[in-house]
Amino acid sequence: MTLRRVNVIILVLLAVAFLIIVQRNLLNLNDLLHKDNPDVEGILPFESELSPDLRLHLARQGEEIPIIITAAEERLGAVIAAINSAYQNSKANVVFTIVTLNETVDHLKYWLGNSKLKNIKHKIVVFNPEILSGKTAGDPEIAKIMKPLTFARFYLPAYIPEAEKVIYLDDDVIVQGDIQDLYDISIKPGHAAAFSDDCDSASVKGIVRGAGNQNNYIGFLDFKKGAIKKLGMKTNTCSFNPGVMIANLTEWKNQNVTQQLEHWMELNAKEDLYSKTLAESITTPPLLIVFYKRHSTIDPMWHVRHLGSTGAGNRYSPQFIKAAKLLHWNGHYKPWGRASSFSNEWDKWYIPDPTGKFNPVRKHAGDS
Structure with missing residues (x-):
C-alpha cells in the first residue's frame, strides 16, 4: 500500500x-x-425560528429605537398590548419611554414586572399636569373631560433629551409590522415631524360618518376667528392624525415647537379657536397649525385608523386589516370595549392584568 x-x-x-x-x-x-x-x-x-415568547428574552443589539407612549390608569391594558405588539414584531433594539401620571406608576411597574415584558428596555416618566396650568382654561365642559396625558406629545424632547429621533404612539394602537421600518422613514430637511395624512388612500375610507368633514382643516379649526384667518391656511388642506408620529427632536428644539404649541393652547383658552369645532379635539388643532405644510408623510399602511368609529367593520376587509402595519382604534369604540370592530386583532397582544383591575369587556352570546 x-x-x-x-x-x-x-x-x-x-x-x-x-x-x-x-x-x-x-x-x-x-x-x-x-x-x-x-x-x-x-x-x-x-x-428566526423561535416563538414570540422565547424571542422576548434574546438580547437586542444595534441602534436604539426610542418609542414614547402614554399610560393612563383606565387604559393601562391598551399600553401593555401596544408595547407587546411593537416589541414582538421586531428584532430591533427597541427602548420604550412610558409617560404616565404619578398614581399609575406602581400599577404599571407591577404589570410589567410580572409579565413576559419584564425584560424589555424601558423607563417610566411621570408627567406633571401643572405644566398645563393656564393653557387649557376654556369651556368648563371641555376642561371636565380633558385628559392631561393627551398633551404629553407636545413635550417629546423633555422625555429623551439625548435622542435625535423618536416614534410617538397613542396607546390604542397595535403594531403589526417591524417598527424598524417605521423608524427608518425619512423626515425631510427642515421638518420636525412626520405624520400620515388623512386624505391618503387608506384613511379616506375612515372618514367619520355624520360627524362632519374631519379629514381636512375646516373640521378642526374655526376659520371665522381672526387669529386663524391671519394664518392664510386653506380650509380644504388635508389634516393628519397625530396618534402616530416620527419626530426629529433636533429640529423640534431648534424650531421651538413645544413653545409654539403652548402659544396656540393659550390663545385657544382665551379666544376659543377650536374647542367647539366638529372634531371636538383640543390636542390635534395646535399640531395642525404648527405643522401646516411643514411635515413629512408616513406610509398610510403604517397608520390605518378610524377603527374606533361607527361602521369601521364595514369599511375595512379582514384581508386589509391583516396587511396593515399598524392599527389605530381612534374614535369612541376601543378594542378592549364591547362594541369595537376587529377586537380579535387586539386580543392577540393583550397580557392579562396580574392585579385584576383591568379587564376587557367582551360581548357574550347571551348579551343583546
Whole structure:
C-alpha cells in the first residue's frame, strides 16, 4: 500500500470521526433544548425560528429605537398590548419611554414586572399636569373631560433629551409590522415631524360618518376667528392624525415647537379657536397649525385608523386589516370595549392584568 493511499484513508477516517462528533453534539443540544423547553419541538436556537415568547428574552443589539407612549390608569391594558405588539414584531433594539401620571406608576411597574415584558428596555416618566396650568382654561365642559396625558406629545424632547429621533404612539394602537421600518422613514430637511395624512388612500375610507368633514382643516379649526384667518391656511388642506408620529427632536428644539404649541393652547383658552369645532379635539388643532405644510408623510399602511368609529367593520376587509402595519382604534369604540370592530386583532397582544383591575369587556352570546 502506497503512502498516498494511506494518507487518503487517514483523511477519510478523520472526516468520519468529525461527522460523528458533530452529530453527537447536535443530539446533545436537542436533548438540552427539550429539557429546558419541553414544549418546544426540536427548535434550534436561531432567533428566526423561535416563538414570540422565547424571542422576548434574546438580547437586542444595534441602534436604539426610542418609542414614547402614554399610560393612563383606565387604559393601562391598551399600553401593555401596544408595547407587546411593537416589541414582538421586531428584532430591533427597541427602548420604550412610558409617560404616565404619578398614581399609575406602581400599577404599571407591577404589570410589567410580572409579565413576559419584564425584560424589555424601558423607563417610566411621570408627567406633571401643572405644566398645563393656564393653557387649557376654556369651556368648563371641555376642561371636565380633558385628559392631561393627551398633551404629553407636545413635550417629546423633555422625555429623551439625548435622542435625535423618536416614534410617538397613542396607546390604542397595535403594531403589526417591524417598527424598524417605521423608524427608518425619512423626515425631510427642515421638518420636525412626520405624520400620515388623512386624505391618503387608506384613511379616506375612515372618514367619520355624520360627524362632519374631519379629514381636512375646516373640521378642526374655526376659520371665522381672526387669529386663524391671519394664518392664510386653506380650509380644504388635508389634516393628519397625530396618534402616530416620527419626530426629529433636533429640529423640534431648534424650531421651538413645544413653545409654539403652548402659544396656540393659550390663545385657544382665551379666544376659543377650536374647542367647539366638529372634531371636538383640543390636542390635534395646535399640531395642525404648527405643522401646516411643514411635515413629512408616513406610509398610510403604517397608520390605518378610524377603527374606533361607527361602521369601521364595514369599511375595512379582514384581508386589509391583516396587511396593515399598524392599527389605530381612534374614535369612541376601543378594542378592549364591547362594541369595537376587529377586537380579535387586539386580543392577540393583550397580557392579562396580574392585579385584576383591568379587564376587557367582551360581548357574550347571551348579551343583546
